[in-house]
Amino acid sequence: MYKYIIRRILVFIPMLFILTIMVFGLAQLAPGDALTGQSLADPNVDPEVYEQQREALGLNDPIPVQYGRWISSVAQGDLGNSLVFNGRSVAELIESRFANTLYLGFFSLCITILVSIPIGIYSAKRPYSLLDYGATGFGFLGLAIPNFFFGLIAIYILSIKLGWFPAQGTMSAPGVTGFEAFIDRIHHMILPGITLGLAGTATYMRYMRSEVLDVLGSDYIRTARAKGMSDSSVLYKHTLRNALIPIITLMGFEIGVLLGGAVITEQVFQYPGLGTLFLSSVTNRDYPVVMAIAMILGILILIGNLLADIFYSIIDPRIRYD
Amino acid sequence: MNKEPVLDVEQLKTYFYLDDDKVARAVDNISFSIYPGETVALVGESGSGKSITALSVMQLINKPGRIVEGNILIDGEEIIQLNPKQMTKIRGNEIAMIFQEPMTALNPVYTIGNQITEILRKHKKMSKIDARDKAINLLKTVGIPRAEEIMKEYPHQLSGGMRQRVMIAMAISCEPKLLIADEPTTALDVTIQAQILDLMAEMKEKYHMALLLITHDVGVVSEYADRVMVMYGGQIVEHAQTKELLRHTKHPYTKGLLESLPNMDEDADRLGTIKGTVPPAYNFPAGCRFSARCPFVMEKCKQSNPELEEIETDHFVRCYLYENEGEQE
Structure with missing residues (x-):
C-alpha cells in the first residue's frame, strides 16, 4: 500500500x-x-x-x-511576477484566492455527497415512489440547467427577492472574528456552493440509485438475506460499501470538475477565488498568473485522482496495490 | 415415517406478475413434506420452478413475484403470515440455504470471518470472541485448512470449491433443521463436486438436518437422495422413493430425463434427448404441461391437465397413461 x-x-x-x-x-x-x-x-x-x-x-x-x-x-518556488498588477508577485496574488476556492470546492463537495448519496439510496430502496420520481426530475433539471443560469436565478429569488442569502463576496463585515466569522463565511458560500455542486449532485444521485439497485439484485445480497440479516444490515452493511466503489472513482474526477466549474460560478457570485482571478488574467493576457493557476488546477486534479485510488483500495479489498 | 415433518408445503402457488399483464405461474400448486434427517431431491430442467420453490420456502421471492396461495410450515409453525422481521429470525437459523454460484454468493468486500461471525452474532447472540472461535471450528469442520488465516481472507482469494465450503460452514453455523441446497455443485469442477456433496451428506448426519437438494443431475439424485420429486412447468409430475423412481419410472418426462444420461453399460451412438424446451411459465399449454413434448401424447392430454395420483404406495404420478392403475389395485 x-x-x-x-x-x-x-x-x-x-x-x-x-x-x-x-x-x-x-x-x-x-x-x-x-x-x-x-x-x-x-x-x-x-x-x-x-x-x-x-x-x-x-x-x-x-x-x-x-x-x-x-x-x-x-x-525554485518562484512563480514570477504579474505583468499587470504593477509587478506584484504571482504567489501573493494567488494565495488568498486559492484558499477561497478550496473552501468553496470543499463545501460544494460536502453538499454534493450529503445530498446525492442519501437520496440515491432512498430512491433505490423505494424505486418508482414519489420521492424517486421527484429525485429523477430534479436530476434531469440539475443536469440541464447551466451553472451560471441557475446561479443567476438563485441570486434573484433567494437573495434579492427573499434576502435569505448574500448575493456576492465571502464575508459581510471585516470586523467579525472567531465562530461568527466562520458562520458568516458559510452563509456566503451556500448559494455558490449549491450552484457549483448542482450538476454533480444530480449525477451522483443517479449513479448511486442505479448502483444500489444493481447491488441489491446481486447474489451476495440474496445470501445475506438467506442468512437472516435485517433489512438495515443488508442495506447499510452489505449493499452500501459495494455500491460506493464506482462512486469513489468518479469523486476523484469531481475535484477537477468542481475547480473548472468554479471559474464560471465564482464570476456569477463575484466570489474572490482563483476562478475570477483566472478570467481577469486571461483577458489581461497576464500569462504568469494564468500559467500558475493552470498549474495549480492541474496538480489538484492529479491529487484528486490519487486520493480516489487510495480510497478505492481501502473500500475494495480486491484492489490492493502491492 | 410417523415423525412430524420439518417442512410442510401445502398447495403453494408463487406467481410472477409481469409487464403487459402476463402472469408467470412459476410454482403452481405444489405440496410436499420433508421429514427430519431425510434428503429429498427436487429435479427438473432449468425453468421448471425448482429454485422458485426453494426461494418461496425462504420467503425470498422478489418483485414482481409473490406467494399467492398456500401454506408453508416449519416444524408445524406457519411462516407465510410472519412479518419480515420475524422471518429474519427463521432464515439462517431454522432453514439455511446454499446457492449455485459460490463465486458471487459471498460479499466481496468483507472477510470470510466477518461473514460467518455475523450470522452467529445475529442468531445465537454470541460475543465477538465466541463467534470467532466458533467460526474457526466451523471452517475446520467443513474441511478448510489454515482456518485461522482464511478468517482474515476475502472471497476473491479462495477457489470456487473453498467458497462453497465457506457457504456450507455459514449455512450449518446455527444448526438449522432444514438445509436447502440449490444446485450447489453445478458451477464447480467435476472433481470438486463429489467432495462438496459428500461434505453436505456428512454435515446432514452430524447436525441431524433435513436436506432439500435441488439439482438437474440425476446421477447426484441416485447417490444422495432418499426421495425424489420431479418438477415440470411449476408442478410436481412424479414423486417417489429414489430406488422406486429409478427402477419403475412412470412419467414420460422422468423417463426422458433418465434416457438423456450417459450409460456406461450400453453401447449407444447417441444420447436420448427430450425434444423442445420448457414452455415459459406465462404460456403453459391448456392441458398437460408436458403434452407438447411428450412422445405418448393423447388427445385427452391436450384438453386437461391430469392430477397427481398415487398409483402405487408412495409413488405419485401426474399422467393420464396411469389413470386407471391406482383404481385397479
Missing part, C-alpha cells in the same frame, strides 16, 4: 513535467502578450517603447529559452 502510494507520487513527476509543457505551450499559442492590449489602448506611447519593454521582459527570446527560464524559477 505505502509502496503503491510512493510509486504513484513518483509517477507525478513526469506528469507534472508534461503539464508544465502543456501549460506553457498553450500560453505561448494564445495570441498577444501583456503589452498588446495596452499598446492599442494608448496611441500616444511610441510602439518602440513597448518593443523595448518586451526585450527587457525577455518576451522576444526563443520559446525554449523562455520555457527554461520559467520552469527553473517555478522549480
